[in-house]
Amino acid sequence: QKKYRTWLIDYVDAWVGRMKRNGDIIPSNIGLDGTIGGETDGKWYGGTYGWGFTVIVPQTGGLAHRNRQYWGFVGMMNAYFLTGDDKYLDAWRKQTARVNAQKKVIDGRDMYPRMYGDDGWYNWVPQPYSFNQLEIYYLSMKPGDRRYLENDAWLKFLDGDNNSYAEQALRRDLAEVRRRAAAMDGDTTTPDTRLADDPAKYNPAQVTALRQLMVAGLDPGRRASVWHTRLRYFDPARRRAGIPDDCAAMIDRMTDSTTRVRLVNTNQLESREVIVQAGSYAEHTIHSVQLGDTTTRFKGPTVRVKLAPGAGGTLTLTVDRHSRQPTMHFPWDRN
Template identity: 90%
Template structure:
């Protein structure tokens, strides 16, 4: 069955697919004075749009190229370019002006061309272009996901775009072995063969600091790096331990959004089948690993198979603690919880609670390790050769809001007692709408003012530098207009309780006021 809303969002209307086609029509003819919150929503949409236009004219050229120094790497790379228009797809889908779609589409198209032309000298796999076939040549899914957060929401307003349709199919095909040049997937063991993967296939060797940091470049008196490195040597040192990438990793579950897009656009069951088979394999691994998701799966399908049998091994794994080169401090970089996006995608397609329950059980297992330290309860976030570590004063609760949102089971409300939005929905925070909308309006103004003080030039600007000035603020709008989750940086589709559509202009978003 083809899903009619092929726009990358969870719609309540989807639940009514079997309902009668003859739906009642409600006529509203009596004008009323709009409440303050409604006026603020309109104001925030318009203020966002005006600020986004100014932002685009400052940081992009007429081709949609980002005005910056193009680089490859985890510090700053191709994924950061489209992040500069993060939130713009949601703005248009909610009802912002038509040119917001035009601008973010230009930014997406421009960055594809820009980073196809951009080449490395020393990083071996990007010497012929950082993008190939309009997709990253190979990188991890923390960064791939960040770079695709715009694309995965483009279908909200632009699903009939021919190039979008071609890319949806092509991108999914990179992970279904439909492209001989990208053998990312092993169907026998149901694994993506490396944590670093893409349109040129998987990286089947240990990664190096160079692979992650990119080509040498002068930093001093030119750039202000987001991680605080003061020179190129510290950039490489930042990534010197990011070596163990061969084999599957929970981050790769983020890639399941690609076949989800393709299934929603085409209705072809092969995409649905691949997604469910792959996520089911991870659910089984969690069961076999005591309800904890392992952070490395070997090429032979065994847990910890590429990390000496350690289920917690690998880059961005449960035991991935590194040294910050410029300070000597320890940094704990466990990213397994990002993979919950795959569980959400499988739940969306099936409604099977087992995908949420797998994460509930992990939460229980981690929190069962609680112990008293200096008279205070503490919970772990990491696991290494000596057991659990990195104790913090809050329970493990990653993805709890998403689980509750999807299940609506009272037991899943734990750890969310202080969520202001949920309190409002419960009827216990009446002032929240106006407060949230005014907060976002103030943030749009703050970022626009800060942009006016930005003294960088294109040759002293990295791709992620403008992001802090991106004015798009959609938190209050998504919560109050569509009761939607934050897709975040994990390339998730947009889960909402409803959608707006303008029947006169034939576009997504609320209609203009009469």
């Protein structure tokens, strides 16, 4: 609904403005009067889980640096999702540059800060500040945003430089399923001796390979992010989301304006139909589909593909990303 879209954009715009007024760094405290640091004696870095939130761990007595301001980028992603406006990504680019500009040499090594307190920057580590860099690049697809991602195996695969990645990723996920299931069987704790979230480490569900290879999607996490994917599949025969039974899909190339997907019907007796949608919520527009030497041109968020028994093919879609208003309606429920 328009009112919710307007509210979200206005809310995120307010935070973009605060970042600009605070030297391109997102403040971790805003007073009830709207001032930066208004509830922490004017300290922009104050507040729980803010830039200066270092606490003593009761169990160990050691210090824990718990700056969680990078979680706020989800809001920027949501605004970009609705508008395609690069200013929401650029705000975070500028913050990354400002933090890394504080670099200094300690014991002969370049070190970068993660925290800010009364005495300035602290908690120096050898890795540059690069939180949310994959998400920024995924949304922008600008070469400059690949900085800090030079060794990302999935992105190399999508570039055509790591052809063994698909098999390796699937095998890795399956091995992790087996490892966690075995660990669950070997757990000796009892309900009265463990915390409620202790068993979470045994959760055997592993979807990284499926998420990356089938839909070329980001990890949505658990902090209010929508699911950003390049493609999504629907089963028109059963009128449900998801790829039809017996079908498989793999995205093996992706650029700013193209997506290459392999579709296969493993059923040797029956044909299958699949609707391929550009974007999780039809936010992208497909302009052409190439199959072999044949290119079909049209304009819309979906393409319907019929797969003969045991057949498959490779489709290259030309897409205009973030060119449509997202919708949660399924393809057959749209006007």
